[in-house]
Amino acid sequence: MRFDGRSAAELQSLLDLPRVELRESVSSTLDVAHAMAASAPAGTLIVADEQTAGRGTQRRRWTSPPGAGIWLTLIERPTDLRALDVLSLRCGLYAAEALDGLAAGGIAVKWPNDLFVENRKLAGVLIETRWRGAAAEWVAIGFGLNVLAPELETATGLAPGRGRLEALERLVPALRHASSATKHLSRDELARWSARDLARGRRVVTPSQGTVDGISAAGELLVRDASGEIARHRTGSLTFAEPFACS
Numbered sequence: 001m002r003f004d005g006r007s008a009a010e011l012q013s014l015l016d017l018p019r020v021e022l023r024e025s026v027s028s029t030l031d032v033a034h035a036m037a038a039s040a041p042a043g044t045l046i047v048a049d050e051q052t053a054g055r056g057t058q059r060r061r062w063t064s065p066p067g068a069g070i071w072l073t074l075i076e077r078p079t080d081l082r083a084l085d086v087l088s089l090r091c092g093l094y095a096a097e098a099l100d101g102l103a104a105g106g107i108a109v110k111w112p113n114d115l116f117v118e119n120r121k122l123a124g125v126l127i128e129t130r131w132r133g134a135a136a137e138w139v140a141i142g143f144g145l146n147v148l149a150p151e152l153e154t155a156t157g158l159a160p161g162r163g164r165l166e167a168l169e170r171l172v173p174a175l176r177h178a179s180s181a182t183k184h185l186s187r188d189e190l191a192r193w194s195a196r197d198l199a200r201g202r203r204v205v206t207p208s209q210g211t212v213d214g215i216s217a218a219g220e221l222l223v224r225d226a227s228g229e230i231a232r233h234r235t236g237s238l239t240f241a242e243p244f245a246c247s
Contacts, residue, residue: 003047004165011045015172019044024134025066027053029073030128033140036119037075037130042138044075044174051144069157070164070171076179077138083182084136086219088113088127089183090178091141093193095123098174099145102167104159108198111212111221111238114200120156121147127180141175199238 001022003011005111012020014162018041026032026048035048051071064071078084089112096107096115099122108116115123126142149157149162158167179214186192194200204223208231220232 001049003049003168004163006165011047013170014169015045017043017045017172021046023048025050025052027051028142029071030126030140030142033073033142034062034128034130037138037140038073040138042075045072047072047168054062059133065150066146067164068146068148068150070143070147070168072143072168072172074141074143074172074175074179075138075212076141076176078136078179080182081136082184082218084129084139086185086217087139087141087179088125089193089215089219090145090181090189091125091127091175092188092198095125095143095171095179096135096196097192098170099123099158099167102110102158102162102170104156107196109193109196110198111215112219112235117156119198122152122156122158139165139179143171143175167227170176185215185219190217191217199240203241205241206239207231207233209241212238 001024003022008020008022023032028051029046029048048071050066057191064219091117092113093111096109100107102201103117103122105117107122110116114121123145128140130137145167146155146157147167193215197214200214201211203211208223213224213230215221216232220234223231
């Protein structure tokens with residue numbers, strides 16, 4: 001298989017990676033990653049042309065059509081447990097910054113793992129960690145990016161004329177940079193997140209009712225209720241009280 005004319009060996013050289021696996025069709029690139037991760041070096045990249053059972057948070061499943069986007073998993077071996085707390089957020093932030101110039105508008109981030117353009121979903125991140133005792137043996141960073149816009153009112157793709165290869169060249173270094181970071185989110189990262197935060201200041205009904213105050217350095221969603229009390233959420237699904245007005 002070739003990815004937009006490039007072989008696995010060519011992509012490995014282009015992206016400066018130790019190993020690249022290209023697949024025509026898989027259930028999920030995350031499944032492939034976990035099957036090979038025990039003997040794969042950090043920085044191993046799996047890219048599929050099609051996913052038949054891609055997955056996200058809350059055990060959601062979807063199909064990822066051939067050639068319409070980038071469906072990948074990156075295997076990494078981070079050792080800082082605090083960084084693991086915020087890896088999904090950090091990957092989303094760094095990816096948004098890297099892909100900004102390829103989208104039709106500014107890319108926003110939505111806690112805990114989505115990228116949006118003009119209130120339509122562009123991409124999603126899913127982190128799966130395999131543990132050996134209290135230590136992370138490996139982390140699989142799953143990322144799905146719509147290059148072509150799906151036929152959905154709630155989704156979008158990159159700007160017309162933008163291709164998968166140029167997106168991949170920006171995306172992979174960003175994800176690797178995010179995975180190599182340590183500690184919780186820095187003040188600078190929190191400021192950068194805030195500038196792109198889709199939810200800040202909006203009313204939500206889940207994971208609790210109130211108004212989003214942003215996120216904490218530990219990656220918690222901060223929701224202020226009517227009494228002014230702030231609830232901190234480490235997991236959950238973010239649902240707005242009012243739907244997006246997609247134009």
